[in-house]
Amino acid sequence: MALVELVDVAVSFPLYGLGAHSLKRRLAAAATGGRIGTHTGVTVIEALRNISLKLRDGDRLGIVGHNGSGKSTLLRTLAGVYPPDKGSYSRQGALSSFIDPTLGIEVDATGYENMYILGLLRGLRTHTIRASMRQIAEFSGLGDYLEMPVRTYSTGMIMRLAFSIATSSQPEILLMDEWLAVGDAEFQQRAEARLQEVLANTGILVLASHSAELVNRECTSIVELSHGEIARWILPSRASSPT
């Protein structure tokens, strides 16, 4: 049972200007009664405002919006990265983020070692990783390259490795920033099939994208963000039946 809920959430980033980020100026401001360090005023950027969402098993939410409309921030807030200033956030279920699948790759380590590192970073247990190594290796199709340092890989190969590791476990909640399109034509086809397979078994998918066509195809509800607020629901959230 996967569930993510945001109730009336606001997220704002303090933008520490040259002043407030520096302890020295802060101290100077305190010591001189604020005459020198009057620039400690903190600009706050409101990234999200009044966001209420409830996602349950079976929901596929697409997030669209202009650059800077808060798509990524919303995605991260759903992941629990930003505990909201206001409102509440709750989540139930294992989360997997495909926002940056190559995160954590050590270029000097071999492909196999990276399976281990990335697997652990994704919250897998040692024995699970060991058990799925062969399968990951096979799917990636990197063959003997897996014995070599990732430094020797091409960008496409690194993505293939990262993708194979990321999709080797089944998350309950999956977050994606744009669709993952990996590798050459042949691999892309297999990757697409694998991704669909993972998605089919995922409780909740949240996909942020610029492509209206993509979200229309993949999502059952689409929300448009504008200036950090829900501008409108393009496709209203289809309710999933209570289980």
Add this chain to the structure above:
Amino acid sequence: MQSHNDPSATTASPTEPTRDSPTRDEVAQVRQPVSPCSPLLRSFLYASHDWYGGTRNIALWWTLAQYDVVLRYRSSMLGPLWITISMAAMLMGMGPLYSVLFNIPRADFFPHLTLGIIFWTFISATLTDSCSVFINAARYLKQGDFSATVFAWRTLARNTLYLAHHIILFIPVSLWYGTSFSWNVLYVLPGLFVVFLNLHLLTLGLGILCARFRDIPQMVTSGMQLMMFVTPVFWVPQPSLIDEPALFLNPFTHLLDIVREPLLGRAPSTASYRYLAYATFVNAIVSTALFGLKRYRLNYWI
């Protein structure tokens, strides 16, 4: 499972945000405690969750620390042996010269210097690293609900691995100069515990502080450089210096004392233990407060 086309099963209408939730039984609060509770409690719960989850994930931080060390020397022929070699070179260079300079018999001075530099390197490198621990982990922390504590442990574990490579050198040194064995060596265990405890706390506290105030890392770096000279790392404190404030008020003197003296066969002074008992207490309170209150905000800063 799902009734995709059944409008009657609607639980949430999109246009009016969901505020119908409280009746639902399955809404278990995960990770973040209920918001209506006091912000103070909320922050501490959040931080303790982070600490507990991160500390438990030994496989992750230990593996990351190991790769930090191994990968750095991967393409070199001698590999991590270089860590030991470069320390040996430093000791060989400084030992003979400084023993003449300070006019101390080499048999007394060399073991003292060896342990001094090795433990100092460990302490100061850990502290310097701890300033950037969360800043460097930004990419991870912003991607999903990563525990920040994992990265604090990674830093400590990495430096402990370096320490392990360095401390090997003490074996030939103590054999060569015939450091006398005594059961006092067992004092090193509580000593190491105190050092590790303080460093872990400082990693969390400094890490948070440095994420917020970006000139603290510079302060720490230059502070540690200064401390290296006012702490008896290279030199042997004379008994007449015992009341020198730079010496007895300096926490590093005592931290070195409780791990170095046992290995030299002497019991550390009770003054060191007493001082560190207070210092550890203060450190625990300040660091816990910093991490406990501000872990909640950390991701906004990095």
